[in-house]
Amino acid sequence: MKLDRFIRLALGFLILLVFVIAIAALLFVTESALNVWDRLVQGPRLLLYGYISVMVALVVAAIWLGIRLLVRRKIAEPERRPAKLSKSDIEARLREADAAGVDVGEAQAELRELASRQQAGSVHLCFFGEISTGKSSLIKALVPEADVVIDAAGGSTMDIRHYRWRDDVGLQILLTDVPGTGGLEEGLDKLAEEEARRSQVVIFVCEGDLTRAEKQAVKRLLALEKPLVLVMNKSDRYDAAEQAALMQRLLDHLSDLGGEIAKGRVVAVSAGGQLDLIEKKADGTEDTVRRERPADIGVLVVAINRLLEEDSSTLDARRDRAVFQLTAEKLAAAEQKYRQQRSEQIVRNSTRKAVVGALAAVSPGTDVIIQGYIGTTMTQSLCKLYGASPRDLDIEEFLSLSQSRAGKALPLSLAVAGNGLKAFPGLGTVAGGLVHAVAYGLIFDALGRSLVHTLTKHGELVPETAAKEFEEGISEHIEAGVRQVARLALDQQKDEHGSGG
Ligand SMILES: Nc1nc2c(ncn2[C@@H]2O[C@H](COP(=O)(O)OP(=O)(O)OP(=O)(O)O)[C@@H](O)[C@H]2O)c(=O)[nH]1
Ligand SMILES: [Mg+2]
The missing domain is CATH 4.10.270 (Myosin, subunit A)
Incomplete structure (x- = not known):
């Protein structure tokens, strides 16, 4: 120009x-x-x-x-777990979470169980594997007097049991029977894997080549530095050549999975169990007789003995670390649950205040609601809960950016509020003031829900991103909150009339 x-x-x-x-x-x-x-x-x-x-x-x-x-302050990183947790680390974290109101009961129970095992000086060998691979049968073969449930139908073991095998110098060796993985009953896989993590040694029982799920389980256990013996049970079903080929495959899988495992720790055995045989009688008729199949588990005992010859303090130290990590995971889960419950509470309380404010105001406006005291307090509380520490300026910017979005969503919110109120029987004609109060409450509720999403996803409050995510989800959130907010407004109104009259 x-x-x-x-x-x-x-x-x-x-x-x-x-x-x-x-x-x-x-x-x-x-x-x-x-x-x-x-x-x-x-x-x-x-x-x-x-x-x-x-x-x-x-x-x-x-x-x-x-x-x-x-400069935007970098938010406290969502706590990265140090590679090796120590007892004092985890105890400190538990105390902190406990003080914040998190239910740390399950995590604490892990540490208590660990302490009692340490005191007893016991070594736990956990028989772990898919259902029906013969874990219980192996335990029965090692401890014949044990009262073990064995069944051809998978899923016969439903809980965790410890059987005393033998005492070595100063050590009590226990065999742990756990439910098989991959069964129908929910929660048993988790139960079994947690118990495997609490034990010093895992006897991983399979009955042939490893399935995809078995490979993943082995990988997880190796990642936890868990000493493993890989047992192929039911070897009586294969001839010598098949058995040799399968053993080679198992060794190959282990090296693929990054496990450096001694050859002697992969063994083929037969736990025995029961066998139905058809016998011909002298008169030519046939009869079914039940026989005990002979057990052949010598190589397993040798493998276990070799493993136990290792320094028992190393076995204990590894077990302790695995339990600390399990405890940390349980703590993290409890923290997540706590945050979710607490955030719902915060949003509900703020929404209630917004509804009360709107019911009281002669001509309320969304600006007062979103950018005012309630909006600021809600944003601050949610940020604090999720460990984000935004500057006051960021909160102001977020709320003012959200303001115009809220204004645009008001007609929709009013329509949804009107419809939602109609769903309550016996209300008759709905007063305009009530519809407005519910509409404002809905916008507020949407703001809170959206903020929780944003904070869960990013762990910090970036005003533009948070406001954009609020805009994208607002109609969905408004629809989702309508029943609850309408109920809240009606209760509020009832209270007021009740106390006023
Ligand atoms: N052929 C053969 N069958 C076996 C052997 N060991 C166990 N079985 C059979 O496998 C079936 C399952 O045995 P269990 O010991 O109950 O297996 P489990 O792994 O404890 O099963 P869940 O507790 O359900 O996970 C039973 O019918 C046993 O008789 C074996 O060495 N050879
Ligand atoms: Mg069993």
């Missing part, structure tokens, strides 16, 4: 003027600086150093203020 002659002249004049002012200012500043400097140098030393210190302090304060105001 070509500039007009007049504008160009004016611009030239302006630039000249700026230069003149700049030079004059520079001269003025230099002169007064030199002046001050001269006087300072001639004056007492104390004054000079004092003056310099004040100047430095002012500059530092200005930089600090600038940073606080302009």
Whole structure:
């Protein structure tokens, strides 16, 4: 675009003027600086150093203020777990969470169980594997007097049981039977895997090549540094060549999964169990007889003995670490649950206050609601709950960005509120004030729900992102909250009439 002659002249004049002012200012500043400097140098030393210190302090304060105001504070990282948790780490975290109101009961129970096992000096060998691979049968073969449930139908073991096998010097060796994984009953897989993590050694029982689920389970256990013996049970079903091929495959899987496991720790056995045989009698008729299949588990005993020859303190230390990690996971789950419950409470309380405010106001406006005290407190509380520490400016910016979005959603919110109130029988004609109060409550509720999503997802409050996510989800949130908010407004109104009349 070509500039007009007049504008160009004016611009030239302006630039000249700026230069003149700049030079004059520079001269003025230099002169007064030199002046001050001269006087300072001639004056007492104390004054000079004092003056310099004040100047430095002012500059530092200005930089600090600038940073606080302009640079977004990095949010406390969602706590990264240190690679190796120690007892004191985990205890400190438990105390902190407990003080914050988190239910740490399950996590604490893990530490208590660990302490009692440490005190008893017991070594636990956990028989772990898919259902019906013969875990209980193996335990029965090792401890014949044990009262173990064995059944051809998968899912026969439903709980965790410990059987005393033998005592080594100063050690009590226990065999743990756990439910098989991959069964129909819900929750048993978790029960079994947690118990495997609490034991010093896992005897992983399979009955042939590993399934995909079995490979994943082995991988998880190896990642926990769990000492493993991989047992292929029911080897009586294979001939020598098949057995050798299967053993090679198992070794290959282990090395694929990153486990450096000694060859002697992969064994093929037969737990025995019962066998139905058809016998021909002398008169030519046939009869079914039940026989005990002979057990062949010598190699398993050898493998276990070798493993136990290792320093038992190493086995214990590994077990302890695995339990600390299990405890940390349980704590994290409890914290998540706590946050979810607490955030619902915060949003509900704030929504109630918004409804009360709207019911009381003669002509309420969304601006007062969103950007006012209730909006600020709700945002602050939710941020604190999720460990985000935004600057006050960020909260203000988020609320003011959300304001226009809330305004745009008001017609929808009013319509949804009207419909929602109609769903309550016996209400008759709905007063306009009530519809408005519910509509404002809905917007507020949507703001809270959206903020919880945002904080869960990002762990911090970035005003533009949070406001954008509020806009994207607002209609969905309004629909989702209508029953609850309408109920809340009606109860509120009833209360007021009740107390007023
Ligand atoms: N052929 C053969 N069958 C076996 C062997 N060991 C166990 N069985 C049979 O496998 C079936 C399951 O045995 P269980 O010991 O109950 O297996 P489990 O792994 O404890 O099963 P869940 O507790 O349900 O997970 C039973 O019918 C046993 O008789 C074996 O070495 N060879
Ligand atoms: Mg069993």
